[in-house]
Amino acid sequence: MSPSASAPTPTTPFGASADLPKPPGLTWRVQSREPVGYDVHIVRGLLDPANPTLARACGADGQNPTRCLVVVDDKVRTLYGERVRAYLDAWRVESFWKVLPGDEAAKELTSAVEVTEAMTAMGLLRRTEKVVAIGGGVVLDVAGFAASLYRRGVPYVRVPTTLLGQIDAGIGVKTGVNHGTHKNRLGTYYAPETALIDPEFLATVDPRHIVNGMAEIIKMALVKDRTLFELLEAVVAGAGPQSLTAGGAAATEVISRAIAGMLDELEPNLWEQVLERSVDYGHTFSPSLELRADPPLLHGEAVAADMAICVALAHHRGLLCADDTDRALRLMHDAGLPLSHPVFTTDLLAESLRDAVKHRDGLQRVPLTDGIGRVRFVNDLTHEELGRAREFVAQRAAALGAPEDGRVLAVAS
Template sequence: MTTLKVELGERSYPIFIQANLLQQPNFLAPFLKTKTVVVVTNEIVEPLYFPLLAEALKGCQISKIVINDGEEFKNLQTFELVISELLAMSAARDTTLIALGGGVVGDLTGFVAACFQRGMPFIQIPTTLLSQVDSSVGGKTAVNHPLGKNMIGAFYQPQAVLIDTNTLATLPEREFAAGMAEVIKYGVIYDAEFFEWLETKQEQIKAKDTDVLQYMIGRCCAIKAEIVAVDERESGLRALLNLGHTFGHAIEAEQGYGNWLHGEAVATGIVLASSVATKMDWLQTSEFRRIFELITSFNLPTSAPAEMNYDCFMRHMRHDKKVQAGKLNFVIPTSIGAAKVTSQISEEVLRTVLS
């Protein structure tokens, strides 16, 4: 088992990563502060993993709420549905919410936990690669709005993040590849050695080698835990985790949430940000090529939809959370293992890259 900790004082919490974790007896016991539990999951994950979770929750009063699968359901309507279900079952602050699923389930459940009766405990059990390496850690919770992704939410930390790498065995290949976009991001912004490790371990990763996956997920979580401990509310260092997201969120919003997977949009966003960096002479062409090749090796898209031009991107990006004082900030890689946030990008370069 890999064990990590997000250091946030009284709100610190552990991350456990292990194959077959869901089958370990009483694996949840140390983190349950209540005897009443509501599991929020989706229609795909529920038949696969809820029975294992229910077995581990013997002795508790268990209820479940099953939502539709897909990014298009990460919205205020689903948020209200979950709240209504909790009210109907007379849930209270002595109820623990458990998010069992991918990023949509985790983000939505966390936001519900932050809002219901002004706060209730919740636990993350992420079942997709993207949620295991990124969205389940750090306390960002949100739902989408037609005008912008993750625009309605709260910072709210879980009691624990419990990762069973075996859940990746049932993950569709497209979803697994989408998760690799976030994995690659960590190497680009923070850890050149990890990026090089990814380059050398591509075949083992694609084969879902257990030890390789555990190390990979653990390294991503360790980087994010380190960054979140320094900058929980994204006032500085944590903003680097948004590499590729400004462009990527624009693609998701324009194409309709769910048509492009989040990781696919982020992968394209990383390539666009790296292209901007190269044209601004901040990133060497050889390093751009390495980033591009690693992304394409996992069959991820690298070009924005043909119908999206500069004006289309700007229309969406002006609603981005990184707009400050009317200026749009971009996360730009300066080398493999380092990045910066800047608003000093010429319109000419942006037009060229987004044409």
């Protein structure tokens, strides 16, 4: 090449001219945050047309028409359907209805799909029209799960009508359905716009379901609130669990303290980034029992049997003195909850613990009471400990006169 000849233009490995802009990188990181906020209200007389709370939650002002999808369980529809429809009509809310069974067998993916089909049938608008879920925990979970899936999320309102729903299932952000032999195996974190709690609904709740909700209140007392525990002892020894349906100062304090304690634990950890959760107390072994017991147990009944095992584990580890151990087991028994169940073999307890380890990312993270009102997490429970705890509970249950076959105690109406 002669000296006067032009030198070749250098190229990049991709053949592009070196003086052209470089191609963009091949790795990106996307970050975003979505604020989550929702309200929990205790409000009496929710279905009184003079009370605007539910209407406002539906986006209604009484002047301009709007629409909503009401997802309700069959028993609640029978008891309150006409009142709900009359209330919505009074506020110019055109309501479309989807009725579901309220029992655990209905808590499945098929039910959630049916709810989404009801949204399609009414032509639910994505942002301005609401799903209103009215019922117990099963319907609230199914409707919330469906709302989180439909068009990747539509707004919904929770109106829990059972005690368990009002202090637990209706006030968090978790939704879900059962799958196979696994409790809540399919689910999402999806907050309602609001949860409206009317204690007047409890007046028509079956006595067994009041006791069912008592289990979750006892849970909060054991892990967080000794004052609540002592209040529950007085309530159970006095008028009994059914007094929670009659209102009054004691009932209001029990329910409000349980809700406040639950929200205090949930709020800093809504998405469960921290897997050591005190509200998992009673939920290590109970999922296996709840889906295997025949005849079926309600959620709180299975939780109670789990809590009894955990009380025994804490006692044997020196975390719970003998007196407090007896008090905890007696409170559950006197409330009408089961302490044991024949399905709870030591092998099943061990199997349940192994499944919990998977759910808790490789560690047991089992919450145990460190005295009443406090909690400690352990990661080294053994098969032998589980067997000893089961035997201890069986002995104490027999001493208290609990049925040996795990039957739920009769409760007064």
